[in-house]
Amino acid sequence: MKCEDMRNLLLTDYLDGELDAERRFQVEVHLKSCYQCKDFFAEVKTQIKNPLDNYEVKKVPDSIWLNIKERIEEQQARAFNISEKINSWLWGWKPALTLALTLIIFVGVFFINNVKISSKAIDKTDTTVYLVDNEEDVAGFGTNIENYFL
Amino acid sequence: MNDLDKFIKDAVNGDVRAFEQIYKASASFVYNVAWSMLRNEHDAQEATQEVFMKVYKELKNFRFASSFKTWVYRITVNHVLNVRKSQSRYKNHEVMVEDENVIDHISDHKEQNKEDEQEMIMKMLDILDPQQKMCMVLRHLEGLSYQQVAEVTRMNLNTVRTHLKRSRELLIKKFPRKEVIEHEM
Structure with a gap:
């Protein structure tokens, strides 16, 4: 092995x-x-x-962990506060919410029923008009050319 | 399940004490790599905090198939190199090195205290570019093997070898042995 190759090994793998x-x-x-x-x-x-x-590696200052711990606890407290706020809001307004939901359901059911009834009435009218139109059609035999041959 | 796995699972569920154990297991590596690369106490402390906050945030995504240590080391290397990059945008990060005097000081153990000696060693590494310096720090200061350095830095094994070779060539050229200089003179 040449000295140059040897020095590459001496500077890396051998060392x-x-x-x-x-x-x-x-x-x-x-x-x-x-x-x-x-x-x-x-x-x-x-x-x-x-x-x-x-x-010699340096000793890690204690303050680093204290800061990390503080940041984690802050994050956890923030996350807890958000979920608690949502919970307390929901539970605090529970009676009012229940009443509001009942009213919404009641009004909703009433509204849907009304819409069904009125749409049935429209259907009937449509049919009548259609029949009348048909009666007019029945009086003739189609187009003028058709009438001529018949 | 080993202790570390248990600490990881507990920490994911918000157990700060479990996370403290994880911190204790790798804080020295994170802080020393940050300190060696950033060369500033404040920046090293801040980088260490940021690395562990990232670890805490990403802990739930950690796959137990890979080594936890390597995963933390990788986050550290990425973060520190990014900080270095952003620092170099705002200031010229080259540290003034008193060239040949540095090694003379290191060799002359009796005339200086340990702290000065440590500082001289760091100054010696400051002449290297960030990638070279990272390889040298991981190899010499943290004792990682070539394979481990390659995994942590996501470099090819031969790239690691080349970085180490070039770093050492540069250091030998810049700081030749005192006796050699005297002999040449």
Whole structure:
């Protein structure tokens, strides 16, 4: 393996322990014989890997959770208030609503019945008119040409 | 059903204590990724809050077939990269790095306190572009494998590898070993 290919591995998979045993062995054999690559790898380790791996993560400030908790509780309270308002409105106006609904149903039924009765009357009138029209038609035998031949 | 699954189901039903357990399990990752990428305490805290509010909101849509940890990490990476993008629209986010001095300071452990050393390491990463930096942070600071980095960032495995390679090449070029400089001089 060429030194250039070797350095690509040294900068990535070998440095990060992502190589399988066989390829790792190949790299190690190369490092033993090539001082330039060995020096390059030592530099990568001291300048990049070691400082970054020794970096200590920061402690999470307690205030973050307190703020999140407050926001969640606010959301929950808002959602609860909306459903409670709807409930209280419905229950508070229950007698009035019941009365209003009864009236609406009563008026509705009355109105529908009236409409049915008046539409039956119209049907009868239509039939009468139709029969009268037919009687007029019966007096003739169709068109003038038809009358001539008959 | 494991503990986490139970916490998720309870949290979906509005149990804040269950959600606190979920928060505790991944808060360190979310906050540290946000802090490393945004480099500002206030922004990191705000980003952490937003990520967890998103997690809380979307919890009911979480499919147990995928890893919960990966799902939270993904939300974090997306959110933080979006914040970075929106920040760069308003200000030049490039942080001034005192070039070669940075690594000299890191190597010289005895002459500085731990906090300065940590800050120097972060300054070193600031020269990378957001995608490269995200890969480096996930790999080195959070210890994720290539496969995990690829899953969390939704990048191809080879793209992750390339980002890491280029980042390290750039860092070596920008911050060569002190002894080498002295030798060359």
